[in-house]
Amino acid sequence: MKCVTCGDEILPERAALGFKYCTKAKCVRENRQGLTVIEISQHKTNPEYIILDSERGGQALKDMREGKYRRDPVVVQRQPARTDVAVAKGKFGKPKIQRYDPNRVKFVQALRDQGYRVEEIVEKGAYMNLTRSEVVRYMSGRTRG
Numbered sequence: 001m002k003c004v005t006c007g008d009e010i011l012p013e014r015a016a017l018g019f020k021y022c023t024k025a026k027c028v029r030e031n032r033q034g035l036t037v038i039e040i041s042q043h044k045t046n047p048e049y050i051i052l053d054s055e056r057g058g059q060a061l062k063d064m065r066e067g068k069y070r071r072d073p074v075v076v077q078r079q080p081a082r083t084d085v086a087v088a089k090g091k092f093g094k095p096k097i098q099r100y101d102p103n104r105v106k107f108v109q110a111l112r113d114q115g116y117r118v119e120e121i122v123e124k125g126a127y128m129n130l131t132r133s134e135v136v137r138y139m140s141g142r143t144r145g
């Protein structure tokens with residue numbers, strides 16, 4: 001498994017977690033955006049972090065459905081750290097209060113981007129009481145009601 005950015009070998013443990021890039025700061029910076037990472041609480045040890053769009057991520061969703069985890073995994077992906085977007089000052093009014101949990105939106109959109117259909121996403125999101133209407137809304141990107 002080679003880093004998609006610099007071509008260096010990636011540690012097998014890292015590749016198994018779904019990473020497609022190495023730990024060099026440059027490669028991390030260029031690649032970390034857009035990944036959905038879930039945190040799985042562990043008993044008496046540090047939480048485990050898994051990229052949802054990976055073999056381990058698929059297994060984690062399956063384990064979750066089968067009730068393997070003591071606590072539900074949560075999506076911990078950060079907002080893409082885009083700082084290169086120039087926002088015209090005064091053009092927008094006050095930011096609206098976000099009514100939706102961004103983690104739920106990200107969960108739905110991450111699965112949508114992987115080609116899952118509404119029913120499948122509802123099923124995968126059942127552990128967090130995700131409703132069908134929420135899935136439909138988040139899939140279309142309408143997150144502000």
Ligand SMILES: [Zn+2]
Binds near residue numbers: 003004005007022027
């Ligand atoms: Zn690299």
